[in-house]
Amino acid sequence: ASAQAMERAMPTGKLASNFHIHNDMPWALEARRSALGLAPITPQSAFFVRNNLPTPDESIIANRDAWSIEVAGVANTGRITLAELKTLPVRMEAAVLQCSGNGRAYFPHEPSGSQWATGAAGCAIWTGVRVSDVIEHFGGAAADELAFLTATGSEELPDGVDPSQVVVERSVPKAKGLQDCMLVWEMNGAPLPLVHGGPVRMLVPGYFGVNNVKWVKRIALTEEESGASIQVSSYRFRDIGESGRPEHPSMYRMPVKSWLNGPGADDMPVLKGQATLYGVAFSGERGIDKVEVSVDEGQNWQEAELIGPDLGPNAWRSFILPMELSAGRHRFVSRATDISGDTQSRDAIPNHRGYGHNGWYDHGLEINVVDQLP
Ligand code: MSS
Structure with missing residues (x-):
């Protein structure tokens, strides 16, 4: 993949020399140790990329303010555009994004997947609004039993594929969702680059990368966790040889x-x-x-x-x-x-x-x- 990727354009704003290219379709770009250095904030040019599916078309960032997100599991279900999100209290949060598989290359049982060493991680300043403020805007939670915050990405599904297998949808406990999760549209003070989820992505501060759904088209308070395989069986911490089941811990808080x-x-x-x-x-x-x-x-x-x-x-x-x-x-x-x-x-x-x-x-x-x- 790597030689091909060098020939194809890198995602906008990425400096090829900062990365190990693990894959190009979809992107898996690992920042070199020398590119991360000791900077408290990782520049866009050196920020890792991990996509489960190909990046959506650039047309989705042509008119960012018109991007519209469905909000469900609230008293008054509806839609909110990025322009409207910007009228809620705007906050900034510095947070590390780290792929669940960062460090995979060091496991002796050689798990399959991108062989990330240290650089599937970066720290950025994210600008956006609290999910709790968005929920309030729609009249609060629809019911007390809604135990999860669920976010859905907007990748197009390949023809004939069972959507539950490929849709990028993740749930986190509602308490976490309402405590500090954000819908963000800026990274390090610039419009969120397409490859990092622009126009709008979910930020789950302190949780592994997979929870930070990019290109968010829907958020919902839900009774159950998402049924997508990326929630149910993938990104679960399980013994070698076991298949992922909901009783295995999900990749949530990142340890020290x-x-x-x-x-x-x-x-x-x-x-x-x-x-x-x-x-x-x-x-x-x-x-x-x-x-x-x-x-x-x-x-x-x-x-x-x-x-x-x-x-x-x-x-x-x-x-x-x-x-x-x-x-x-x-x-x-x-x-x-x-x-x-x-x-x-x-x-x-x-x-x-x-x-x-x-x-x-x-x-x-x-x-x-x-x-x-x-
Ligand atoms: N989102 C979506 N929509 N899609 C995909 O694929 N991925 C994940 C997150 N989100 C995805 C999403 C992952 S898995 C990760 S890491 C992250 O994202 C990354 O980010 P960036 O921005 O860096 O690329 Mo592992 O745990």
Whole structure:
């Protein structure tokens, strides 16, 4: 797929050199460690892309304000356009988006799917309105039993395919939906790019990527979770060899995680002497308390310094650790602790689809330190 993708245009605003191209139809673009660096906010040019189906046609962003969303499960069901959404209280939220499969490449049982290492993640500032304000606008919930917030994407279904198999529709518990979920139309202060779900996408702060439905055409308070396979059987945390069932936990809150992005990532040699290690750390809905770094595979740990702005509990935090580097190959690992005291374990919990890897060992950064730069 990769050579073909290089020939095809990258999605608008993407810098090809920032990515590993896992797939082009539909897109699976992983940001390189060197592209993420220690920036608190990931620019559009380096923000990963994961689509289950081909991106909808560009015509859907021709007149963004006219984009209309159906609202159901409320007292007065109806439709709301983006222009009307903009008249509700506008909020901004910094949040990490991370694919459930980020880190899949490190699982020894070789789960199928895109072999994401670290870069199926990015942190952006999203502008939009709270779902709770939209629900209020339509007179509130239609009934107390409605237990989920369900969002539907608008990809066109291939002919003759059972819609339940391919429709991108996800449900999250209503409490989460009304607490901080948003319908967003800007990313980092610019109109939401088509490939990231423009004109309007769902933001579920602190939850794995799949819940953040792009190209939203419908939101609803529902009694049951969506019957789409992406909800019922996929994106479930299950033992190796088991098929996904509703009793397996859905990929919701992202646990504490960190990794180093440099220096020396992506095979760039580093000059010996004084250097600064850097990376990012986050924990869904919580924020980071501390990050430690080890130069000896976790026997001893040194506390890194958290730097830059704290953009809230759903954003990631940059960290640095100055150190003296001798020539040769080195491997460094990082381990984050969130404000509730959860710490990354050494290893991931094995699971069929290779989801949710946050083990510190596998995410280590190997670098090549040289006497002289070429
Ligand atoms: N949405 C829609 N509509 N479609 C699709 O495909 N995907 C998911 C989300 N949403 C989809 C949606 C996923 S899965 C992810 S990660 C995300 O999205 C991504 O995002 P971006 O913007 O980065 O591309 Mo995994 O868990």
